[in-house]
Amino acid sequence: MKFSKTISVFGSAVLMASLAAGASIASAADGPLRGNIRVVIGSTSTGGDTYQNSSIVVDKLAERLDLNMKVDAVGATAAFRALDRDSRGNTLMIFHDQSYLGYLYGVEGYDNIFEKYTVGPTVAINPGNAYLVPKDSPYQNMTDVMDAVGNGETVRVAIQPGGVSEIGFSAMKNAVSIEHPGMEDNLVAVNTGSQADKNQQLFDGQADVINGSVQANEQYTRLPEDDQKAMRFVWLTARNGTIEQAPEDGMGQTDREQLLEFVEPNVTVTMGDSENFTFDKEFFFLYNKDMDPAIVEQIDTALEEIYAEGEIQEIQKNSFFIPNFKPSDEAAAYLKDKMTRYEGIINNIQ
Amino acid sequence: MEFLSLLDITFFLLAALGALVGIIFGAIPGMTATMAVAVCLPLTYALGLNHGLALLLGLYVGGISGGMVPAVLLNIPGTPSSITTTFDGYPMAQKGQGERALKVCVIASLVGGLISAIVLFLFAPILADFSIKFSYVEKFLIIFLALTVIASLSSNMLVGIFSGVIGVWLSLVGTYSISDGGNGKTRLMFDFMEPYLFEGFSLLPVLIGIFGISTILLEAEKGVKSGLTNEKIKIGKGAGFSLSVFKGRLTNLVRSSFIGTFVGMLPGVGGSAASVLAYTQERNLSRDSSEMGKGAPQGLIASESANNALTGGALIPLLSLGIPGDSTTAVLIGAFTLQGVQVGPLFIPENADTWYVMMTALVFANFVMFFLMFYAIKYIAKVIMVPKHILFPIIVMMCVVGAYAINYGIMFDVWTLLIFGVLGYLVQKVGLEVAPLIIGFILGSSAEVYFVKTLESFGTLSIFFTKSPIAVVLWILILASVAFSIVMRLKSRRELKADLPASRLNKEELS
Amino acid sequence: MESGLSTLLSVSIDFETSHLFFPRIIHWLLACLFLLVLVFRVIPFLAAVRRGEHSLPIIGESMDVLRFFGTLALIAAYFYLMAAIGNLFPYTGYGFLFVSMAFVLLMSLLYMHERTRKNLGIAVVNAIVAPSLAWFVLAKLFNITLP
Secondary structure: OHHHHHHHHHHHHHHHHHHHHHHHHHOOOOOOOOOEEEEEEOOOOOOOHHHHHHHHHHHHHHHHHOOEEEEEOOOHHHHHHHHHHOOOOOEEEEEOOHHHHHHHOOOOOOOOHHHHEEEEEEEEEEOOEEEEEEOOOOOOOHHHHHHHHHOOOOEEEEEOOOOHHHHHHHHHHHHHHHHOOOOHHHEEEEEOOOHHHHHHHHHOOOOOEEEEEHHHHOHHHHOOOOOOOOEEEEEEOOOHHHHHOOOOOOEOOEOHHHHHOOOOOOOOOEEEOOEEOOOOEEEEEEEEOOOOHHHHHHHHHHHHHHHHHOHHHHHHHHOOOEEEEEOHHHHHHHHHHHHHHHHHHHHHOO | OHHHHHOOHHHHHHHHHHHHHHHHHHHOOOOOHHHHHHHHHHHHHHHOHHHHHHHHHHHHHHHHHHOHHHHHHOOOOOOHHHHHHHHHHHHHHHOOOHHHHHHHHHHHHHHHHHHHHHHHHHHHHHHHHHHOOOOHHHHHHHHHHHHOHHHHHOOOHHHHHHHHHHHHHHHHOEEOOHHHOOOOOEEOOOHHHHHHHOOOOOHHHHHHHHHHHHHHHHHHHOOOOOOEOOOOOOOOOOOOOOHHHHOOOHHHHHHHHHHHHHHHHOOOOOOHHHHHHHHHHHHHHOOOHHHOOOOOHHHHHHHHHHHHHHHHHHHHHHHHHOOOOOHHHHHHHHHHHHOOOOOOOOHHHHOHHHHHHHHHHHHHHHHHHHHHHHHHHHHHHHHHHOEHHHHHHHHHHHHHHHHHHHOOOOHHHHHHHHHHHHHHHHHHHOOOOHHHHHHHHHHHHHHHHHHHHHHHHHOEOOHHHHOOHHHHHHHHHHHHHHHHHHHHHHHHHHHOOOOOOOOOOOOOOOO | OHHHHHHHHEOOOOHHHHHHHHHHHHHHHHHHHHHHHHHHHHHHHHHHHHOOOOOOOOOOOOOOHHHHHHHHHHHHHHHHHHHHHHOOOOOOOHHHHHHHHHHHHHHHHHHOOOOOHHHHHHHHHHHHHHHHHHHHHHHHHOOOOOO
């Protein structure tokens, strides 16, 4: 008796709630994308560039599509798995070049994104990938570093293995093998983790060069030389054209003109065939392979409209991102080509 | 004093609101300060930098403090850094001194928070320069020092160390993470587990599984007898609270606060190590530590002052190196980047106003936390009057939310609750010890990284002894810590002349 | 002698296999400790069991079978169904909301000793209010992703 009453009360509550739920789903936008959308990103940090950039784009997209969208910083492997499981389009992913670099470097948990997923539009570039030396380092520029390696000196570079942080190192190694064949082993990777760890390697004298970024290390480059923590940029991997688009004030107290001194053609790391190596960290969407192509279309169109308005570019530039919208097809072809070029470098130095 | 114009009513209201919401988050088992800051981060965009920081710092202080409530009343650490609070808090609650225990915790928290704020304000840049003297070697030794607490914490040293090593083993499951500079390869699992265990077990689900779910399983086994969570607890009765608890505890209070600040400022050592370390030191250095672990206020003082001191400590590397000191400050960085403010070695000189604003918010939030908690404790402590058949399902539900949300929505973290709930049950049943196991788990993965990375760079074990004077000092502390626990054990054995025949470990009596 | 010591202490770690270095140390430690525990704790304990001074853990103890295994089954079902039902309403948190209601109610009933009308009423209200409140505050107000 009591139980049946309990169940009926409970049942009716559930019924009411689910009616409400049904109603709210039905009232969602009329495109192929419907319901609540979760955008997973390949980073676990909500303070990092991937999260920041994704939330700028997703906020605008949610507004435009009139949908509930939310960025979740679940990390690369978890994000790929979430994407694998959902072909309805309720799960989307935003990540950067790490997604295929991880595969090229053979990191566990990464597959060939061009086979396993649909590559969506690119949205922005983080132009900040940089290499630094201590302020009192004997190496004034990249040429000094290369020559030192060529002369048999051991140069240690602190990087995070298996991706964006390593690609510049691989390029340096490749350049050594072209310019000073046989001396590659003098360029040594110090495998370490976060930016804090890389800086620490420099302070400890365990590394001669470190990978870093304009955003995270700019203040260190402005410290007086007698400060143990003082550093100097020697190389920004971005294309000249990318930094050209940065705000004139640059980052902190380092303006665009100063930043341009550290990109090609002022600093060159050769790729052979008189071509210089460059690397722009680009953010793009990844979709489940079986997702409705109409959704791809819908997001492309929405982004195109958003970028046409021009407001998002301002927000991105304020946060030191370079706006870089390419619709899905163009983006996929472009990124595939990019991957092939880096694949050559990585194979060359193995 | 230009920054004074930035402080308006809204500023203080937001800091107070932050402290309140933070306390609630911290007090719910499974919800943490980090989560509170993470979910409120998007709000700060609209609030602007100064108001946003007021809210977030309030959340931070409140969230860390709130963790004491379930730790004392339910034996579930509300946040990972309140684990050592359970050691003495819950036994006190069982003796009917829940309210007294909480009041001790609140005062210790306030002192810890204020001391660390003062240290942050006066010495941030100097301390940041000191903190970069700690390389992999010294960080490993700090972790090792914290691990020595296992020797003194366990009721049987052999079993305790064994449990601790099991904890370390469990923490290694998963990949040797690339983000720590590892090679990203998985170990200690079969291939079919890889999709789930790729990143290993997360700390928070393990913690609430092993404390929360296993406690419920142990109760269920006994038939959930008494209607109330613990009928022995008489609120307000038993030994009442008076400030005399702190008599002779000043050294402990100050020492623990400094340990908390200090550990907080070392990036990558982890917040939980702070309270563990403070607890160890109190155990080793105080004259009368025999009652610790059985319900001694001094344990609470050490634990809570250290974990609140963490707040100021963790802000030191954030504001003077641009590097977060713990997981919460890692999220806090987002608030700065969202507003386009750079944090780094020049942050304080270049953003003096923001710096003063943050200090004001931090100190104010500590006081708000104190008043909110101190006067609400009487009511909060009534949680344990809720009948178990109502309370337990809610605890499980909130643990689920916390586990699922900690990594922004991963279902395996929820299953981790059950896995470690059952494991925690079995561990206690066969006579292993939970506390050493969990400390091993918390510290295990950083011990690995620092140990392996040291050997990778230096290629010799001797570096652990010869790296720097700091390393030598740490070794002395480690040896002292081990020696103390052995001496104490011998002493207590002599006192307990009536030798019990080789009985199993006296299992921790769970209500 | 000096060089002998330094070779003894020198260690070289291959990055490719560095993920196994520390676990190997831990395995050796575990094995040694296990032996010690076996000799000093387990064997004396088993001897005591044989003499009848102690009973075996879990097997030899009395237990509320229904409540213990009921709890395990309920929790497992709760976790499983939450994800399964949540998947029908992607990222709305309804899976959590509805399954939690059922779970809270059933667990309350399982643990309740005196099933009076009043107790049942409280349990039902609690089962509806608590999950709804949690869902509303977390999923709606704070926009946390729930199953």
